[in-house]
Amino acid sequence: MHFVIHRDRFVHSVQHVTKAVSSRTTVPILTGIKIVATNEGVTLTGSDSDISIESFIPVEEDDKEFVKIVEEGSIVLQAKFFAEIVKKLPEEQIEIIVQDQFATTLRSGSSVFNLNGLDPEEYPRLPQIEEENIIRLPQDLLRNIIRQTSFAVSTQETRPVLTGVNFTIENSELTCTATDSHRLAMRKAIVETNNENLSFENVVIPGKSLTELSKILEESDSLIDLVVTESQILFKLKNLLFFSRLLDGKYPVTKNMIPTHSKTDFVIKTKPFLQTLERALLLSREGKNNVVNLKTLENGVVEITSITPEVGKVTEKVQSMEANGEDLRISFNGKNVIDALKVIECDEIHIVFTGAMSPFVIRPTDNDHSLHLFSPVRTY
Amino acid sequence: MHFVIHRDRFVHSVQHVTKAVSSRTTVPILTGIKIVATNEGVTLTGSDSDISIESFIPVEEDDKEFVKIVEEGSIVLQAKFFAEIVKKLPEEQIEIIVQDQFATTLRSGSSVFNLNGLDPEEYPRLPQIEEENIIRLPQDLLRNIIRQTSFAVSTQETRPVLTGVNFTIENSELTCTATDSHRLAMRKAIVETNNENLSFENVVIPGKSLTELSKILEESDSLIDLVVTESQILFKLKNLLFFSRLLDGKYPVTKNMIPTHSKTDFVIKTKPFLQTLERALLLSREGKNNVVNLKTLENGVVEITSITPEVGKVTEKVQSMEANGEDLRISFNGKNVIDALKVIECDEIHIVFTGAMSPFVIRPTDNDHSLHLFSPVRTY
Numbered sequence: 057m058h059f060v061i062h063r064d065r066f067v068h069s070v071q072h073v074t075k076a077v078s079s080r081t082t083v084p085i086l087t088g089i090k091i092v093a094t095n096e097g098v099t100l101t102g103s104d105s106d107i108s109i110e111s112f113i114p115v116e117e118d119d120k121e122f123v124k125i126v127e128e129g130s131i132v133l134q135a136k137f138f139a140e141i142v143k144k145l146p147e148e149q150i151e152i153i154v155q156d157q158f159a160t161t162l163r164s165g166s167s168v169f170n171l172n173g174l175d176p177e178e179y180p181r182l183p184q185i186e187e188e189n190i191i192r193l194p195q196d197l198l199r200n201i202i203r204q205t206s207f208a209v210s211t212q213e214t215r216p217v218l219t220g221v222n223f224t225i226e227n228s229e230l231t232c233t234a235t236d237s238h239r240l241a242m243r244k245a246i247v248e249t250n251n252e253n254l255s256f257e258n259v260v261i262p263g264k265s266l267t268e269l270s271k272i273l274e275e276s277d278s279l280i281d282l283v284v285t286e287s288q289i290l291f292k293l294k295n296l297l298f299f300s301r302l303l304d305g306k307y308p309v310t311k312n313m314i315p316t317h318s319k320t321d322f323v324i325k326t327k328p329f330l331q332t333l334e335r336a337l338l339l340s341r342e343g344k345n346n347v348v349n350l351k352t353l354e355n356g357v358v359e360i361t362s363i364t365p366e367v368g369k370v371t372e373k374v375q376s377m378e379a380n381g382e383d384l385r386i387s388f389n390g391k392n393v394i395d396a397l398k399v400i401e402c403d404e405i406h407i408v409f410t411g412a413m414s415p416f417v418i419r420p421t422d423n424d425h426s427l428h429l430f431s432p433v434r435t436y
Numbered sequence: 437m438h439f440v441i442h443r444d445r446f447v448h449s450v451q452h453v454t455k456a457v458s459s460r461t462t463v464p465i466l467t468g469i470k471i472v473a474t475n476e477g478v479t480l481t482g483s484d485s486d487i488s489i490e491s492f493i494p495v496e497e498d499d500k501e502f503v504k505i506v507e508e509g510s511i512v513l514q515a516k517f518f519a520e521i522v523k524k525l526p527e528e529q530i531e532i533i534v535q536d537q538f539a540t541t542l543r544s545g546s547s548v549f550n551l552n553g554l555d556p557e558e559y560p561r562l563p564q565i566e567e568e569n570i571i572r573l574p575q576d577l578l579r580n581i582i583r584q585t586s587f588a589v590s591t592q593e594t595r596p597v598l599t600g601v602n603f604t605i606e607n608s609e610l611t612c613t614a615t616d617s618h619r620l621a622m623r624k625a626i627v628e629t630n631n632e633n634l635s636f637e638n639v640v641i642p643g644k645s646l647t648e649l650s651k652i653l654e655e656s657d658s659l660i661d662l663v664v665t666e667s668q669i670l671f672k673l674k675n676l677l678f679f680s681r682l683l684d685g686k687y688p689v690t691k692n693m694i695p696t697h698s699k700t701d702f703v704i705k706t707k708p709f710l711q712t713l714e715r716a717l718l719l720s721r722e723g724k725n726n727v728v729n730l731k732t733l734e735n736g737v738v739e740i741t742s743i744t745p746e747v748g749k750v751t752e753k754v755q756s757m758e759a760n761g762e763d764l765r766i767s768f769n770g771k772n773v774i775d776a777l778k779v780i781e782c783d784e785i786h787i788v789f790t791g792a793m794s795p796f797v798i799r800p801t802d803n804d805h806s807l808h809l810f811s812p813v814r815t816y
């Protein structure tokens with residue numbers, strides 16, 4: 057193998073595939089990045105067997121030459137060193153040559169690295185994906201969906217299926233749901249599909265995969281394809297493939313959890329309410345339970361309090377814009393509500409309660425494609 | 437105690453004094469910030485007994501009113517909560533009222549915090565400083581001196597006196613020295629003194645104190661006074677006092693360590709040489725010894741190499757601008773030299789060697805008030 061490559065473009069690709077590489081793998085070759093040079097260009101692969109990322113650098117694109125292939129071939133190089141080395145090389149071009157025994161030379165200006173490579177034949181093959189079920193949506197929409205749901209996945213391994221985000225599709229409507237059983241975040245979107253009858257229910261993507269993917273997604277409306285199979289999902293971008301395994305197990309049916317009636321509800325400005333809760337959390341955090349209390353007063357005023365006996369107490373009144381229904385006193389996990397308010401883009405929210413001991417719902421007032429559900433906390 | 441204070445000014449002062457507060461103190465009251473209100477203004481104090489910081493907010497300054505004192509008094513409040521609370525308060529003004537039993541109310545807009553205070557009488561007194569020995573220099577110069585020396589202090593407690601920076605003064609020349617016994621950083625400066633015969637040798641300021649101080653110092657040429665006593669140093673800024681204890685023990689005499697002759701020397705561009713060493717360090721870091729090898733070649737070319745057998749090898753040639761003396765092969769701790777090159781502001785450095793087994797010196801070419809000394813590493 058022997059090629060000369062444009063450094064910045066190469067560094068960009070190396071950084072992408074490195075996101076999939078874990079130093080704590082049980083498969084030694086997976087600590088490396090696989091590099092394959094063909095006459096079309098250079099392909100890089102990183103994987104921790106849960107996530108695999110493949111990035112392609114074409115020989116030429118938009119009339120710009122990125123790679124000069126001298127000899128085709130392949131090699132695996134230690135990701136940890138390789139990613140740092142290429143970033144620090146001095147010149148605009150990098151020359152990479154593989155000799156006998158996988159001995160690899162990197163040359164840039166007067167800087168010469170001789171690295172011990174690994175046998176590329178030992179590197180596992182990427183999953184073979186049947187392109188039968190395809191969803192297509194803009195990158196920035198997918199990024200938003202991830203941001204507005206994945207924070208709510210469970211971090212505990214007691215119910216592994218809850219550490220992922222559930223993707224379902226019916227009538228071209230994608231519904232993404234995350235819950236840790238105390239709170240739930242749900243986001244819907246209309247998407248393109250390759251088949252208008254496409255429908256699935258139990259696709260659960262690990263939260264960690266989505267977090268890594270969203271670091272790669274750009275704030276652009278260029279399209280991304282999601283190819284769904286039984287055990288894998290493939291995200292297809294231009295020159296980049298992102299594979300993730302799916303989680304096993306049956307995701308709980310969440311549709312029926314969402315209350316449809318209301319006993320008390322109010323509309324309130326998102327940001328001031330968020331800041332009030334953040335101040336209340338300063339004290340409730342100490343008790344480690346994050347309990348914040350809400351009480352409705354007269355004329356649509358809402359009182360937020362929290363207390364840690366050793367430290368003190370905070371009380372704050374907020375004026376709601378519209379309030380209906382019964383008087384209410386309720387306690388909840390303030391941190392969970394704050395997490396949700398942070399991802400809501402609308403200036404106003406509508407909160408609907410169904411009693412002090414029942415779940416309550418927060419929705420932005422400007423659309424009905426997202427929803428947040430919370431269990432109250434019992435206080436004594 | 438009862439006063440109303442301008443929030444941003446108050447937050448600024450709270451952040452300063454919080455730098456001295458440690459959560460791991462054996463004296464419980466030191467987890468708090470002491471607040472004293474008099475008719476002149478509000479004084480805040482934080483301390484971990486090694487460092488104490490006092491910040492004063494005058495009632496009025498430059499025709500601007502910062503505080504309205506309703507009733508004089510004092511209180512101690514938990515630093516951890518207090519600092520976060522004041523930062524998050526909603527309005528421009530904060531009202532603070534102490535009632536019975538040190539119960540304290542903070543009010544800002546509709547937000548009301550009731551905090552349990554502590555008895556201010558239990559808070560230790562700050563050290564009494566005799567203002568006999570005073571040095572005066574610009575803030576930004578002191579900041580530079582700290583940046584160019586304190587990185588070289590020892591991090592090991594085996595010789596505690598080496599964890600500090602040695603300040604000596606003679607004929608109005610301040611000399612600051614830090615060494616961990618493998619490398620040494622030295623910086624001189626002409627300063628004002630209150631007494632032209634002022635001279636001291638064994639003032640050793642803990643590196644940690646200087647690091648905290650330099651976060652408070654501003655990029656300004658306004659003057660700062662250093663008041664030196666037997667066991668304490670006081671840094672006096674407008675509205676701020678910073679006290680640090682001095683380290684016990686005799687600081688080693690370093691003057692004689694600095695070689696005065698030369699066997700090999702060259703002048704080289706600082707930044708390219710730094711980048712070459714950073715690339716070499718990528719591989720030597722793995723072996724944890726950070727060993728980098730330097731070899732002089734013909735025509736003033738310098739070759740830098742490093743090797744980690746399991747990973748690989750890096751070789752790079754750099755052209756020096758001027759080279760004299762014998763051929764040389766030497767190995768050294770690359771990280772130590774990098775640390776020094778990062779704080780040198782001059783574009784060119786002069787390196788003087790006295791043989792492969794003897795210490796070598798790096799100096800900027802544009803001044804003779806700073807110097808870096810390194811021991812070589814023996815390689816086999």
